[in-house]
Structure formats: structure tokens, C-alpha cells
Amino acid sequence: MVPSMENGRIRWEDSPLVRAVKFGRTLVVDEADKAPLEVVCVLKGLIEDGEMLLGDGRRIVDRAKGTFNDDHDDDGSVICIHPRFRLWVLANRPGYPFLGNNFFSEVGDIFSTHVLDNPDPASELALLQSYAPNVSTDVLMKLCAAFSELRSMVEDGTMTYPYSTREAVAIAKHLEAFPADGVAHTLENVLAFDGYDAALRQRLRDVFGRSAHAHDDVAD
Structure with a gap:
């Protein structure tokens, strides 16, 4: 969840990732190689295992994997991944001068990877x-x-x-x-x-x- 200011008060709302998962939107994550490895591991869990535990106790799950009880569908504790949800992740190659994590070696196998060269x-x-x-x-x-x-x-x-x-x-x-x-x-x-x-x-x-x-x- 992320905080936002509304009428002078702080209100907590779902992050762009959670909203994309809920409503079947396409989320673009830029500069993923600058993220700490623990964040990369969370993304890997969401994409590979179809599951993520949120800070407020809710869980994101993939209905197709059958990792949750249908009884929790209506109490808001479970968020099912929308079938149209897509995740585009942009990352620099490892090494100088980017000096981020080696994103491809950590999670490259779970994405459809495309290398973009300089234009002709x-x-x-x-x-x-x-x-x-x-x-x-x-x-x-x-x-x-x-x-x-x-x-x-x-x-x-x-x-x-x-x-x-x-x-x-x-x-x-x-x-x-x-x-x-x-x-x-x-x-x-x-x-x-x-x-x-x-x-x-x-x-x-x-x-x-x-x-x-x-x-x-x-x-x-």
C-alpha cells in the first residue's frame, strides 16, 4: 500500500501493482536493476508462483494455481490475479556504469526477455x-x-x-x-x-x- 494526501489527511490506498493485479492492467516497472534484491525476489514470487503477501495481511494469488480457499473470496483478504494482468519490466544490463543488481541472472528465466540494441x-x-x-x-x-x-x-x-x-x-x-x-x-x-x-x-x-x-x- 502507498500513502496519499487527501483533504489534509493521509490515506492509504493500493499501490499501482495491486491495482494492476486487481483490474487486469499492464504495469510497467522501470529501472528494475536498481531495486534491492528482496524486492526482486518479491516480484519473482508473484510471477513464478502466482502469490504475494501484502503488508496489511492480504494475499495476491493466482486462481489457476488453486492456492487459496474459496471461502475467503468475499472477505477481501484474497486478491485474485486478473487474467489480463501483464507486467513489463525494464532493466539495464549488468556492469558499468549502471552498477545495479544482475536482474537477468536473478529472474530472467521467468520473463519473456527481449534485448534492445541501439537503433540503426x-x-x-x-x-x-x-x-x-x-x-x-x-x-x-x-x-x-x-x-x-x-x-x-x-x-x-x-x-x-x-x-x-x-x-x-x-x-x-x-x-x-x-x-x-x-x-x-x-x-x-x-x-x-x-x-x-x-x-x-x-x-x-x-x-x-x-x-x-x-x-x-x-x-x-
């Missing part, structure tokens, strides 16, 4: 264009090329941080909102933290230089 160049370009329709296609194509090279450097072990579409979108959105800033200033703004590492700064300068993006602000 054409898809990434289309995505950037949707965020920055007024930025020239040439600039966005060079941005895609630079990030593609950065990701290949992560795969071969040259770099450790997996630069994703998130950073590319941040650069595109900045260029859309502040076109007068120019590419070099925008790169410096988005990648400023990385500028404190001299070796990484030089690699970034080389990559964006090969893609014809001035990166002197970060390099210097």
Missing part, C-alpha cells in the same frame, strides 16, 4: 529529426555517425561508457532550442562532465573531429 543509423536519424526538425539533416547525420563510432569503441574495449541515443537526443534538442549556440558549444554543454578526463576528452575530440563536428571546447 536510419532509425536514429529519424528519431533525432523528430526532436530537432529545424536542424539540418547533414548535422544530424554526422551526429549519428559520431555516436555509432563511440559505441563501436565501447564494444572493442577502447571506451567504457556506453554512449546511447539519450545523449544524441540531448544534443539534437539543444541545437533545436538554441540554434545560435552552434555544434561545438552544444557538445561541450552535454558532454561537459567527460571533459574532466583528459584521455576521454581527447578520444571524444578525435571522434567528433572525424565526423566534422568541432569539439575544441571540450578538448580544451
Whole structure:
């Protein structure tokens, strides 16, 4: 259960998970790899065994498993899992820089697992264009090329941080909102933290230089 404020008073109500179970909704759990392992184990019990004990004494059960007495159906102590209930869980891969739990090794076998790679160049370009329709296609194509090279450097072990579409979108959105800033200033703004590492700064300068993006602000 979760607390909420109503008319100046705290009221306890069912959590999104419980409501999804009750009414057959789809629940999306984001950043599951950041959850403590005891929380992961609770989710595993719900999905694998079809049962969860709530803090107020109620139980969530799967009617198909027959783990409860029908006499409790009407007293509210048992919540049956709705047949349309679905759980989507999003998690990062294990290791640097996410540093969460190894979610897949703990519960990956009970989910239908799908690994999402970075988008292909054409898809990434289309995505950037949707965020920055007024930025020239040439600039966005060079941005895609630079990030593609950065990701290949992560795969071969040259770099450790997996630069994703998130950073590319941040650069595109900045260029859309502040076109007068120019590419070099925008790169410096988005990648400023990385500028404190001299070796990484030089690699970034080389990559964006090969893609014809001035990166002197970060390099210097």
C-alpha cells in the first residue's frame, strides 16, 4: 500500500501493482536493476508462483494455481490475479556504469526477455529529426555517425561508457532550442562532465573531429 494526501489527511490506498493485479492492467516497472534484491525476489514470487503477501495481511494469488480457499473470496483478504494482468519490466544490463543488481541472472528465466540494441543509423536519424526538425539533416547525420563510432569503441574495449541515443537526443534538442549556440558549444554543454578526463576528452575530440563536428571546447 502507498500513502496519499487527501483533504489534509493521509490515506492509504493500493499501490499501482495491486491495482494492476486487481483490474487486469499492464504495469510497467522501470529501472528494475536498481531495486534491492528482496524486492526482486518479491516480484519473482508473484510471477513464478502466482502469490504475494501484502503488508496489511492480504494475499495476491493466482486462481489457476488453486492456492487459496474459496471461502475467503468475499472477505477481501484474497486478491485474485486478473487474467489480463501483464507486467513489463525494464532493466539495464549488468556492469558499468549502471552498477545495479544482475536482474537477468536473478529472474530472467521467468520473463519473456527481449534485448534492445541501439537503433540503426536510419532509425536514429529519424528519431533525432523528430526532436530537432529545424536542424539540418547533414548535422544530424554526422551526429549519428559520431555516436555509432563511440559505441563501436565501447564494444572493442577502447571506451567504457556506453554512449546511447539519450545523449544524441540531448544534443539534437539543444541545437533545436538554441540554434545560435552552434555544434561545438552544444557538445561541450552535454558532454561537459567527460571533459574532466583528459584521455576521454581527447578520444571524444578525435571522434567528433572525424565526423566534422568541432569539439575544441571540450578538448580544451
